[in-house]
Amino acid sequence: MILKKKAFIEELNGVQSINGTVSFQGVNLNVFCYVTDGVLIDTGGESLHKQFAPFLLEQDYDQAWITHHHEDHTGGAAFIQKTRNIPVYIHNMSIEEVLGKxxxxxxxxxxxxxxxxxxxxPLSNTMKSRNANWxxxxxxxxxxDHLAFLNQQTGQLFTGDLYVNPKTKVTMQSESIPTIIESLKTVLTYQFGDVFCQHAGLVSNGREMIIHKKEYLEEIQYQVLKLHSEGYSKKEIQLSLFPKKYPITLFSSGDWDSIHIVESVLFEGN
Known part of the structure; x- marks a missing residue:
């Protein structure tokens, strides 16, 4: 299998970033890493090692924080730990997992x-970088284990995979729409400015877009429960709300699918 890979480095509102993309037969996946105030936020995927290595070696940072344990965020952690000998932090619940295979x-x-x-x-409830409290x-x-990181001095919010896009159409089977809605509500209780997403990059009008995503998911949740109460099956609800099929569903053998949105709402709604 031949994967097409590329990476692009730029500065976004004072934050150094690298965006790597992996493509195969119509499926295009990307991930960002950021460096700000001596902190590397996420480390990319192992498959992008060649593209990310110069960035990871040359940027100015002395610690790394990881938003969650997924491989596109942790793939470069072993490399920077070996080459730069710096501490890597993650949610306490994932320490054993990343230590294993x-x-x-x-x-x-x-x-x-x-x-x-x-x-x-383990990441604490609050962390310190060179010039800021987080x-x-x-x-x-x-x-x-998902976390978002808020720089209390600059108001910049790093959201990992919480945002990604304003209108979610497919999710992994393991994801929970009701829980994501609650997490969006949680971040909206904080004061923040710039929003940096690990897949969308710097999000223009970040607070408004997070509100937009919350309201979109709340509407989806309402429609799923409404249709279910009217006697529609899960499959019928899916076809009504998400008629389009996406390449990632076939490629992932259904691990990414809109049916999981419906199922998570119904499971937790009941």
Whole structure:
């Protein structure tokens, strides 16, 4: 299988960033890493090692924080730990997992490579960078260990995979729409300006877009429950709300699918 890979480096409102893309037969996946005030936020995927290595080696940082354990965010952690000998931090619940052998579906291994094991320290509720205090905000839904990072001095918010896009059409089977809605509500209780997403980059009008996503998911939740109360089956609800099919559904053998949105709402709604 031939994957097409590329990476682009730029500065976004004072934050250094690299955006790497992996493409195969109509499926295009990307991931951002950021460096700000001596902190590397996320480390990219192992499959993008060649593209990310110069950035990871040359940028000015002395610690790394990881938003969650997924392989496109942790794939470079072992490399920077070995080459730069710096501490890597992650949610406490994932320390044992990243220390062990990576275990995730083959299609994800094909796209993002096999994440090497690394030793991580637990992120505290608050962290310090060179010139700022940070709030570590619990934002589960995409994964149980998911965190968003808020720079209290600059107001910049790094949201990992909480935002991604304003109108979610497919999710992984493990994701929870109701929990994501609650996490979006949580971040909206904080004051912030710039929003940096690990897949969308710098989000223009970040607060408004997070509100927009919350309201969109709330409407989807309402429609799913309404149609279910009217006697529609899960499949009928899916076809009504999400008629379009996406290449990632076939490629992932259904691990990414709109049916999971319907199922998560119905399961937790009941």
């Amino acid at each position: 990576a275990d995730y579906p083959i299609y994800r291994q094909l796209f993002w490579g096999r994440r090497k094991s690394f030793k991580a320290l 709030e570590m905000i619990e934002t589960p839904g995409h994964s149980d």
